[in-house]
Amino acid sequence: MELDKKLKFSKDVLELRHKEQKLICLQRYEEAEVVAQKMKKLEEKETKVIEKQMKKHMAKRETKLRERQEKG
DSSP: OTHHHHOOOOHHHHHHHHHHHHHHHTTOHHHHHHHHHHHHHHHHHHHHHHHHHHHHHHHHHHHHHHHHHHHO
């Protein structure tokens, strides 16, 4: 599906990824795990929103195509 190409996470997710990497470099693994869990939840939430938007977009495109086929 096109979802993989269109999937762009928010600044918050990117910042959490960066923070997790820093904590790993500092060998603060428990804190890194907490950050990773927050990041995972936020990514899942954003992915659901993006999937919903993509489905809506595809439904509109399908409707337009069906209308064109009926006319022509």
